[in-house]
Amino acid sequence: MKGLQEIIKxxxxxxxxxxxFAAPLVLCMLGxxxxxxxxxxxxxxxxxxxxxxxxxxxxxxxxxxxxxVNKTEKEKKNPISFNDHS
Numbered sequence: 851m852k853g854l855q856e857i858i859k860x861x862x863x864x865x866x867x868x869x870x871f872a873a874p875l876v877l878c879m880l881g882x883x884x885x886x887x888x889x890x891x892x893x894x895x896x897x898x899x900x901x902x903x904x905x906x907x908x909x910x911x912x913x914x915x916x917x918x919v920n921k922t923e924k925e926k927k928n929p930i931s932f933n934d935h936s
Contacts, residue, residue, distance in 0.1 A: 863918065870910045878903030 882899035885891055 867911065867914055870914055871907045874906035874910060875900070875903035878906065 878899040882895045
């Protein structure tokens with residue numbers, strides 16, 4: 851049963867990472883589409899949107915990486931033990 855819980859935990863973390871990486875890029879592209887349709891700025895605005903979207907996606911992925919690394923380091927430092935009689 852513990853193996854199944856670990857698999858579900860890792861799959862959910864992977865799904866969260868994928869969404870965290872894709873969402874900023876999609877939102878920036880939607881913003882560029884809106885700017886282009888509203889103000890007729892031209893296609894160059896999409897290049898700016900891609901740069902900002904990828905930058906935000908990589909920052910989100912980096913913060914997620916730091917979160918998971920810190921979480922695993924804390925688990926290694928302080929393992930939960932229910933049989934500690936000290």
